[in-house]
Amino acid sequence: MVAGGVAPVGAILANPFADDRASVAEGERTFVAMNCDGCHGGGAAGWVGPSLVDGRWRYGGTDGAVFHSVFYGRARGMPAYGGVLSTDAIWKIVTYLRAQPLPAGVPTERWQ
């Protein structure tokens, strides 16, 4: 576990389903079926848990870092899904999340 959120050199994991379109749909189904949307919201846009589609990541945004968060869990309430889901299923969730378009103008919210 890396508290600072920077993946250690040498621990880079490769996503076997990167950019695989069929895996995007499968990952989305798993995201709903495993109740991920119960915390991260519909479309992973953030609810009680953080948004996963704003292009920003607490614990690193590489495929490997996101896999790590899902597999091992994170201290502030993210359950560990390793052992519950197969590694392939977790990779496909990663593929689904990484395929989401980033909203424009994330840093600025303007009222006038």
Added chain:
Amino acid sequence: MPSRSRLVPAVLLMLAPNRAAAQTPARDDGQWTMPGKDYAATRYSALGAITSANVARLRPVWTFSTGVLGGHEGQPLVVNNTMYVVTPYPNVLYAFDLTKDGYPLKWKYRPDVNPSAVGSACCDAVNRGAVFADGKIVYNLLDGHTVAVDAATGAELWKTQIADLGQGETTPMAPLVVKNLVFVGPSGGEFGIHGWLKALDLNTGRVVWTAYNEGPDSEVRATPGTFKPFYDRGTDLGLSSWPGDAWKRAGVPVWGWLSYDPQLDLLYFGTGNASPYNPEQRAGDNKWASSVLARRPADGSLIWAYQFTPHENWDYDANAEMILVDLDVGGRSRKVLVHFDKNGFAYTIDRVTGEVLVAQPFAPVTWAKGVDLATGRPVLDSTKLTGASRGNITGICPSLEGGKSPVSAGSYSPRTGLFYVSTNNLCMDFHAAQVTRIAGTPYIGAATPYKPGPGGHMGAFIAWDARTGRTVWEIRERYPVWSGSVTTAGDVVFYGTLDGWFKAADARTGKPLWKFKVGSGVVGCPITYRGPDGKQYVAVYAGIGGDWFLLSGDVRSDDPADVRAPADFMPDIARHTSQGGIVWIFAL
């Protein structure tokens, strides 16, 4: 948009003095020792130095940053010239010395709380406050523990595990103490828990009894001859009103407020929603979800129960406060409890028997046409029933935030005979879906986007006559109103708004009298007390949060890796407030 007051002409006559005034306590010790001020949960103080005539001169005299950003629900306690403040997770307990300049800390208590609890709290890592009894401050940690701390020294006296985080149980509610027992319950209606109430020994923390809200009579502690619900007959109702073993993952949490009648020796509390939200996975009435239960404190025996929303389809928890008063209803003096339910109806119930005397909507309601007093059941609009096979159901009012949030504890003035409550004016669509329970993860099964209700304002602060079921006056607010209220012998009522105003109004007319911007939205419950100098003070928490289903997350600025767009129905709340916990004290 400025708030405005609207007096409802048809009920002006109700403002005349009434018999309830005879219940005014002869004296007030000036303290605030339990969440609802008294066992009856009136949140009424007989202190009268701050009046409708002078409240315009109220000014802040002290503030304190709690150092915590979560939603600051609940209220401080004031006992023996000491103010006790519990923060949201990580549940720090502060003890301020009110006798010294600047109110320095006597001590602070920093418990060891499991951070994974943050992920099992449905809505935010909140805490609803502590209770004082027998020289102890007793409160719940988010991670399923109750602690007792020496009120004088801050030393931990005992710590008891009461809930199972692994099942999605967390514990933000405020306990109540009756005699030598501490009463506590869990949150987890979004996690498929098996809801309960526990009694702990005040001196040791030992669990004395556990009574479940659903399941066989032996677990519910319902005994034939002792359990006498007004409307229901039969045994094992908490079993037979669920399909198969659905009762074992049924939710029905206890996360709201408790009250107690010493004469009847009955403890009253509301239960939360049934799990999951998709009602097709739990055919039947689902007793005793969304209900009020009356239990005997000594052994937990169930004496009566009433279900506000049988087979609830809309996440209508009934965890809001049960305020205990004596009222003339239909020409008779009745011992009643008054309850403002998430389902939009306010109930006046005989608290001896569980008979519903009055049930009228206090907020826009579309899911039901009324409540049949002969059966106690709501008259449903079948077009508003939800379920995975029914697709998206639109135009349901109230939203699942409730006509009133159970968090926003109302108050009652025996001087006016009126109840003062914060309300939400939100409606929703409800698209249910089949869902599988995975222990410790959300068990919900619905998408429920919100819309402002009729009129466009999203909330109000109202005065309610529980004898007739009518709104006497209302102050409309732009945003949902989520604070509690306190009312006083000075005929002033205090509440706060989500956009960060703390306000005072005339308890008789609803005329706005004073307001002050407190730095963050108010979701806590104000209190009033007498300081060591004899003056009357008013205290409240600022600190928006408590429900990330309602708040889009754009009022948060604490995490650069979590940046969200505003909510479509409330796109500008972040223009007026951001997170941050502050204790405020005001005086003339």
